[in-house]
Amino acid sequence: MADRRTLRPAIGIDLGTTYSCVGVWQHDRVEIVANDQGNRTTPSCVAFAETQRFVGDAAKNQVTMNPINSIFDSKRLIGRRFSDPLVQSDINLWPFKVIEGSNDQPMIKVAYKGERRIFSAVEISSMKMRQATMDAGHIAGLKVMRILNEPTAAAIAYGIDKLGSSIRKRNVLIFDLGGGTADVSLLTIGGSEFKVKAVAGDTHLGGEDFDNRMVNHCVEVFKKKYKKDISGNAKAMRRLRTECERAKRVLSSALDTTIAVDALYEGIDFSSNITCSKFSELNMDFFKKSVKLVEKCLADAKLDKRSVHDVVLTGGSSRIPKVQQLLQEFFDGMELKRNLNPDEAVAYGASVQAAIMAGTGNERVQDIVLVDVIPLSFGVETDDGIMSLVIPRNTTSPTKMRRNYTTVKDNQTSILFAVYEGERTRAKDNYWLGEFRLSGIPAAPRGKITVVVSFDIDTNGILKVSAQESTTGVSQKITVTNDKARLPREEINRMIKDAENFKVEDEKYKKKAKAKGALEDYDYDLKSIVNDKEIRPTLS
Ligand code: ADP
Ligand code: MG
Numbered sequence: 001m002a003d004r005r006t007l008r009p010a011i012g013i014d015l016g017t018t019y020s021c022v023g024v025w026q027h028d029r030v031e032i033v034a035n036d037q038g039n040r041t042t043p044s045c046v047a048f049a050e051t052q053r054f055v056g057d058a059a060k061n062q063v064t065m066n067p068i069n070s071i072f073d074s075k076r077l078i079g080r081r082f083s084d085p086l087v088q089s090d091i092n093l094w095p096f097k098v099i100e101g102s103n104d105q106p107m108i109k110v111a112y113k114g115e116r117r118i119f120s121a122v123e124i125s126s127m128k129m130r131q132a133t134m135d136a137g138h139i140a141g142l143k144v145m146r147i148l149n150e151p152t153a154a155a156i157a158y159g160i161d162k163l164g165s166s167i168r169k170r171n172v173l174i175f176d177l178g179g180g181t182a183d184v185s186l187l188t189i190g191g192s193e194f195k196v197k198a199v200a201g202d203t204h205l206g207g208e209d210f211d212n213r214m215v216n217h218c219v220e221v222f223k224k225k226y227k228k229d230i231s232g233n234a235k236a237m238r239r240l241r242t243e244c245e246r247a248k249r250v251l252s253s254a255l256d257t258t259i260a261v262d263a264l265y266e267g268i269d270f271s272s273n274i275t276c277s278k279f280s281e282l283n284m285d286f287f288k289k290s291v292k293l294v295e296k297c298l299a300d301a302k303l304d305k306r307s308v309h310d311v312v313l314t315g316g317s318s319r320i321p322k323v324q325q326l327l328q329e330f331f332d333g334m335e336l337k338r339n340l341n342p343d344e345a346v347a348y349g350a351s352v353q354a355a356i357m358a359g360t361g362n363e364r365v366q367d368i369v370l371v372d373v374i375p376l377s378f379g380v381e382t383d384d385g386i387m388s389l390v391i392p393r394n395t396t397s398p399t400k401m402r403r404n405y406t407t408v409k410d411n412q413t414s415i416l417f418a419v420y421e422g423e424r425t426r427a428k429d430n431y432w433l434g435e436f437r438l439s440g441i442p443a444a445p446r447g448k449i450t451v452v453v454s455f456d457i458d459t460n461g462i463l464k465v466s467a468q469e470s471t472t473g474v475s476q477k478i479t480v481t482n483d484k485a486r487l488p489r490e491e492i493n494r495m496i497k498d499a500e501n502f503k504v505e506d507e508k509y510k511k512k513a514k515a516k517g518a519l520e521d522y523d524y525d526l527k528s529i530v531n532d533k534e535i536r537p538t539l540s
Contacts, residue, residue, distance in 0.1 A: 007358055007359050007360045008358065009024055009025065009026065009354075009355075009358060009360055010024075010025075010145060010354035010355065010357060010358035010360070011023065011024045011033070011351065011354055012024070012025075012030075012153070012347050012348070012349070012350025012351030012352070012353065012354045013347065013350060014150070014153070014344075014346035014347040014350060015044070015075075016041075016044055016075075016178055016179060016180075016346075017044060017073060017075040017076060017178060017179045017180030017181060017206065017208070018043065018044055018072070018073070018178065018179025018180060018206075018207065018208065018316070019041040019042065019043055019044060019179065019316065019343065020041065020042050020043075020044050020056075021040065021041045021042070021343060021344055021346065021347035022347055023344070023347040023348050023350065023351035024351055024354075025351050025352065025354065025355030025360055025361055025365070028362050030157075030348045030351045030352060032344050032347060032348070035056055035057065037056070037057045037058075039057060040343070040344060041343050041344070042055075042056035042057060043056055043057060043059065043060040043072065044072065044073075044074075044075065045059040045060045045070065045071065045072040046059050046070070046071050047059035047060075047062035047066060047069060047070040047071070048066075048069040048070075048071075048110045048111065048112040048117070049062060049066060049069065049112075050113065050114075051113065053112070059072075060072070067095035067096065067234045067235050067238045068095055068096050068097060068110070068111075068234060069096065069110045069111055069112070070095070070096065071096050071108055071110065071119075073090070073094065073179075073180065073208060074108060074121040075121065075180055076090055076180050076203075076204070076208070077090070077098070077106045077108075077121035080106065081104040081105070081106070082098070082099075082100040082101070082104050082105060082106040083100075083104055086204055087106055091106075093212055093215070093237070093241075095234035095235065095237060095238045096108060096109075096110065097109040097110075099118070101118070101120070105120065106120075106121065107119065107120055108120070108121065145354065145357050145358075146353065146357060146459060146460055147460045147461060148349070148350050148353055148372075149183075149185070149196070149199065149372060149375065150176055150178075150183055150346045151174040151176050151183045151184065151185030151199065151314075152185060152187070152194070152196055152349070152370065152372055153345070153346045153347075153348075153349030153350045153353065154174050154176055154185075154312065154314040154340065154345040154346050154349055155172060155174050155185060155187045155189070155194055155196075155312070155349065156194060156348075156349035156352050156353060156368070156370070157314075157340055157344075157345040157346075157348040157349040157352070158172065158174070158189075158310075158312045158337070158339075158340055158345070159172065159187075159189040159194060160349075160352060160365075162189060163191075163192055163364055163367070163368065168190065169188045169189065169190030170188065170189050170190065170309040170310060171186065171187075171188055171197075171303060171307055171308050171309050171310075172186070172187050172188070172189050172308075172309065172310045172312060173185070173186050173187075173294065173297070173298075173308050173310070173311045173312065174186075174187065174312050174314060175290075175294065175311060175312065175313055175314070175315075175318060175327060176314045176315040176318070176346075177205075177206060177207075177290055177313075177315040177316075177317040177318045177320075177323060178206045178207065178315035178316060178317060179206045179207040179208050179315075179316060179317070180203070180204070180206045180207075180208055181201060181202065181203050181204070181205065181206050182201060182202045182205040182206055182289075182290045182293055182315075183199065183200075183201040183293075183315075184199065184200045184201065184293045184294050184296075184297040185198070185199045185297065186198050186199075186297050186298065186300075186301040186303060186308075192367040192368050192369055193368075193369045193370075193371065194368065194369070194370050194371065195371040196371060196372045196373045196396075197300075197301040197303070197373070197394070198297050198298075198300035198301035198373065198394045199297060199300075199373060199375045199394065200293045200294075200296040200297035200300065200375075201293065201375060202289065202290075202293060205286060205289055205290060206315075206317055207245075207248070207316055207317040209283070209286055210248055210279075210282075210283045210286065210317065210320075211241055211244050211245045211248060213282040213283050213286075214244035214245075214247065214248060214259070214274070214279065214282065215237065215240055215241050215244050217274075217278075217282055218240055218244065218259060218270070218272060219231050219240075221272050222264070222265070222268075222270060226265075226268055228265060228266065228268075230264065230265040233265060236261075236264050236265045239261050239264060240259075240261055240264065240270070243259050243260065243261050244259055247259045247274060248279065248320075249319075251274070251275075251276045251279050251320075252319045252320055252321060254276070255275060255276050256273060256274060256275040256276060257273075257274060258271060258272065258273050258274070259271070259272050259273075259274055260272075276321070276322075279322075280322040283322075284322075287320075287322055287323050287326055288326065290323060290326075290327075291326050291327060291330050294327065294330060295330075300393070300394050301394075305330065305331055305332075306332075308331065308334075310337050311327065311331055311334060311336045311337060312336075312337045312340060313327075313336055313337065313338050313340070313342060314340050314342045314345040314346070315342055316342055316343055318342050319342060324336060352365055352368070353370070356368055371396055372396070372397050373393075373394045373395060373396055373397055374391060374393060374394070374395055374397045374399070374457055374461060375393060375394075376393050376421045376422055376423065376431075377389050377391060377392050377393040377421070377422065377423055378390055378391045378419065378420070378421055378433075378455055378457075378463060379391070379419075379420055379427075380405070380417050380418060380419055380420070380427075380453060380465075380536075380537065381417075381418040381420060381427035381428075381536050382405070382427075382536055382537055382538050382539060383408045383535065383536045383537065383538045384538070385426055385427055385428065386425060386426065386427060387420055387422070387424060387425060387426065387427040387429075387430055388403070388405075388539060390402075390403045390453060390455045391455050391457065393423065397457050397459070397461060398456075398457055398458050398459050399456075399457050400454060400455070400456045400457070401454070401455050402452055402453065402454045402455075403452075403453050403539075404450050404451065404452055404453070404539070404540045405450075405451045405453055405467075405537035405538060405539060405540055406446070406447050406448070406449050406450060406451065406537065406538060406539070406540035407441065407444070407446050407447065407448070407449045407535075407537070407538075408446055408447075408535055408536075408537070408538045409446050409535060410444075410445050410446050411443040411444070411445075412441065412446065412449075412535060413439060413440065413441045413442075413443060414437050414438060414439035414440075414441060414535070415437070415438050415441065415451060415467070415535060415536065415537045416435060416436075416437050416535060416536050416537075417435060417436055417437070417438065417453065417465070417467055417476075417536070417537065418432065418434075418435040418536065419432075419433045419434055419435060419463075419465050419478075420432055420433060421433050433463070434478055435478075436465075436467075436476050436477070436478045437476065438451060438467045438468075438469065438474065438475070438476040439474075439476075440469075440472065440474040441469050441472075441474065442469070442471060442472055447538075447540065449469060449470075449471075449540075450469070450470040450471075450540050451467050451468065451469050451470070451537060451540075452467070452468050452470060453465065453466070453467045453537075454466050454467075454468075462479065463479070464477060464478070464479050465477060465478055466478075
């Protein structure tokens with residue numbers, strides 16, 4: 001075995017919607033890497049100015065000066081169509097411009113060095129979609145080893161000092177409420193094994209939503225007081241939003257605070273007092289929704305809430321007292337575990353996993369076994385428009401599952417397989433991931449043909465789907481990715497080139513993430529032609 005001190009280190013990255021954090025395993029422990037401003041977390045923000053591009057803290061500072069060219073929250077666009085109502089409502093609150101690209105894909109428009117530039121969300125940040133996350137890593141010049149579910153990473157951070165102990169298995173619930181998303185995971189931790197039992201999440205529930213409610217509240221207050229509507233003024237809205245977020249943080253440790261912005265609109269100074277209970281009232285439905293996720297996760301894990309040993313809080317928004325109170329009430333007054341740093345836990349756990357994969361961890365760490373699950377069901381659309389499940393959610397990953405389908409018409413020689421991810425009955429209500437056609441099926445009466453469809457999910461959660469007709473063996477397959485988040489090869493190449501062009505400006509920032517590696521080659525040729533008249537399969 002190689003001496004682990006001579007191995008190249010690997011880093012763990014938490015690519016958050018609002019904040020990102022990087023860690024590395026060194027001297028037998030995780031060290032969080034500070035950015036060039038000395039901060040341990042960095043705003044997930046990019047700003048395009050006249051002469052240069054800013055990233056992180058510097059970009060966040062640009063937001064008020066140059067709102068239309070400062071991009072934040074772009075992770076919320078990933079994997080969504082432009083026409084999605086959630087996207088539309090986000091767009092209304094953002095100072096930067098989002099336009100409709102090809103395939104209903106949302107694109108971000110900025111002015112950079114006197115030129116108009118259009119970027120996809122994937123380029124600006126990262127995303128929920130795993131393949132696209134890997135693309136984002138590659139574009140940044142990193143060799144991506146593995147994508148980890150955030151709560152799983154947090155669970156590692158929590159469980160690391162409980163390893164190897166002879167204590168019996170513990171059921172641990174991780175409650176991660178961040179800036180853009182809420183995630184709940186139920187794991188068992190015992191010996192050196194971390195086994196995920198179930199996960200539940202909402203990709204549109206987090207601190208940003210609470211900020212939005214506060215902003216809207218202030219807009220109303222302003223309207224009442226001055227009979228003026230400031231909602232159309234991007235700069236005023238952004239300045240107000242920054243103040244609201246600050247006030248929200250204060251309200252996690254104070255009973256009331258003041259939201260004040262000088263010369264907010266037409267020279268008018270704005271100042272309004274807000275209490276902790278007003279803040280809770282504005283967001284109560286969101287808070288309750290986050291607790292509902294806990295119920296859902298427990299139901300999926302088939303576990304009674306009384307069997308949970310530890311409830312662990314992580315994510316910046318888990319600091320909100322009302323959220324903690326509701327959660328504690330749900331668990332009949334049980335003490336919640338607050339010993340993780342909510343801003344760093346995910347990067348911490350990811351760094352441990354990185355050390356395991358790079359072989360640089362100590363014995364204690366190298367023994368860790370991680371068993372994860374897939375968070376959403378996968379299936380194909382049948383002729384009746386129904387989502388036919390092939391892999392149910394919360395199945396242990398990696399996994400391979402099969403299901404048989406057949407033709408719906410006599411002498412039908414091709415079948416269109418549209419692959420979806422989600423829990424809704426109607427395929428159309430779920431996320432469309434891609435589609436492919438199996439042709440060359442021998443002529444036969446309907447229902448007589450058997451096509452075996454296999455879904456194969458690897459450790460990174462990337463899905464490969466194949467379909468094979470039984471008698472002739474004709475087959476077709478795709479690596480399923482989301483076409484909306486998924487980019488054609490030229491796009492990716494262009495982005496890699498762009499990333500190179502931005503290199504000088506980014507030099508300072510890049511030094512921080514030293515895990516630069518060769519670009520990996522992987523499957524790009526995935527798209528097949530969409531034709532609505534094509535016949536989908538039916539169950540055989
Ligand atoms: P993400 O991983 O989604 O980027 P984080 O876990 O980093 O999110 O949490 C960021 C969110 O937490 C932001 O919305 C921020 O406003 C919120 N937050 C941070 N500190 C506090 C606090 N003290 N009280 C309430 N919310 C907070
Ligand atoms: Mg997070």
